[in-house]
Amino acid sequence: MSEESFPWDIGVHDAHCHPTDTMPSIASIPDMKAATLTVMATRGQDQSLVQQAAQSHPERILPCFGWHPWFSHQIRDDTNEPEHGKNDHDATQQKINHYASVLTPSSVDDPTFVDALPTPIPLSTLIADTRARLQLFPRALVGEVGLDRSFRLPSAWTLQELNTRDTQITPGSREGRRLSPYCVKLDHQRVVLKAQLRLAGEMARAVSLHSVKTHGVVLDVLKELWAGHERVVLSKRAREKLQDAEGVVFDDSEEEDQKDNNGKQHTTTTTPGGINHTSATSVHAASPSPPSLPFPPRICLHSYSGTIEPVRPFLNRSNPSDIYFSFSTVINFGGARVGKVGDVIKALPADRVLVESDLHTAGPEMDELLEQAARQICELRGWGLRQGMQQLAENWKRFVAG
Ligand SMILES: [Zn+2]
Structure with missing residues (x-):
């Protein structure tokens, strides 16, 4: 090689x-x-x-x-x-009923097959x-x-x-x-x-x-x-409004790689108060007892x-x-x-x-x-x-x- x-x-x-x-x-x-x-x-x-x-x-x-x-x-x-x-319940009957209800086609007429299956x-x-x-x-x-x-x-x-x-x-x-x-x-x-x-x-x-x-x-x-x-996803416009009104500073790094179905760039971000413990970029990700x-x-x-x-x-x-x-x-x-x-x-x-x-x-x-x-x-x-x-x-x- x-x-x-x-x-x-x-x-x-x-x-x-x-x-x-x-x-x-x-x-x-x-x-x-x-x-x-x-x-x-x-x-x-x-x-x-x-x-x-x-x-x-x-x-x-x-x-x-x-x-x-x-x-x-x-x-x-x-x-x-x-x-x-x-x-x-009778365990044998319960097993037969169970397999009859979860298998398709129905196993009801195939006792040999069902017999070989484990007790559920x-x-x-x-x-x-x-x-x-x-x-x-x-x-x-x-x-x-x-x-x-x-x-x-x-x-x-x-x-x-x-x-x-x-x-x-x-x-x-x-x-x-x-x-x-x-x-x-x-x-x-x-x-x-x-x-x-x-x-x-x-x-x-x-x-x-x-x-x-x-x-x-x-x-x-x-x-x-x-x-x-x-997760709440804000448009760029809504985000700017919030930024002006409340002075919230957003982390723009999350905008990278966001493309919609047509390959167009999105300008969205999650709200700071959103559920973000799962976010890849969350600073809280390593918290000892996640919710x-x-x-x-x-x-x-x-x-x-x-x-x-x-x-x-x-x-x-x-x-x-x-x-x-x-x-x-x-x-x-x-x-x-x-x-x-x-x-x-x-x-x-x-x-x-x-x-x-x-x-x-x-x-x-x-x-x-x-x-x-x-x-x-x-x-x-x-x-x-x-x-x-x-x-x-x-x-x-x-x-x-x-
Ligand atoms: Zn596998």
Whole structure:
């Protein structure tokens, strides 16, 4: 390679990865070139593994706790049950009813499939468990959560598949199994997502979010949570008036990079009294106990693979959450897709771009994929490698800690 050597010394932070899917790989983390791995939990089998990994490598792992949409059917919404989380229903019947109500097409006539699914966990239990883990790790984030319109549940394991499966892989994922016809209803996915976003807001933690063909619905969910908390955005004229009348001095630095849908420069700013603890430029961002709100302060749409249009409303200046976008070699830079994602990367504000591996194993492969994605991002943005990696490192620090 005749390329400029990669500036690992600056500190490369993987914004989204799954090394606990391959537990033996965790031991290789101290030898990795990447400085920090933001490690996601996704399902019942990996929450404690993420916790353990973070406890054994506290300098290198930032743990995230959450429930992925691919496993959202395993969560039973008990919000409106008279005795929260407790009841004396027949457990088998309750399981059958639950899966019949959250899966589409209905699983009612498929007892073999339902039988192989786990007993669903009450949503209140998931939230209590996640809250406890977040309390244990004051820097931990919420993730991986989200919505997905294209996935289907894998079929039940056959005996032969079970006997030949790779035992180094943490159970619970698809592992090459055939897909069933069943999807999880989007309404149910929304309930599970929304509860976790509220928890992230309550504990003022950032969120790593998965969205496949659901950007509009994700935005709707966020708008429901944001309602009444929108940042007040003043026009230049209104701002000048206020300045004349009350002598308020605005910080104009926030005006940089603000472009509307047509690429025109905006002249807007937030009011000094607005909710700005989430603002990237806020001097209060490092306050020791940030306020509880019904929405997360910062959200990263990970491996964002949509077009530029859905991005714009996420960057609206009235949104009280700051939205970041991260990109991976695995999802974003696979051949023909570079064109579309390239336009997105070029159009984003410089301070909202993150790099990730999204990989299921730690070690040299993860470093390699991070380097590839980072080089690609720097090239698209026209950043020199050192300048670009500095920017990506600062972005990650601001995303995770405010
Ligand atoms: Zn992921």
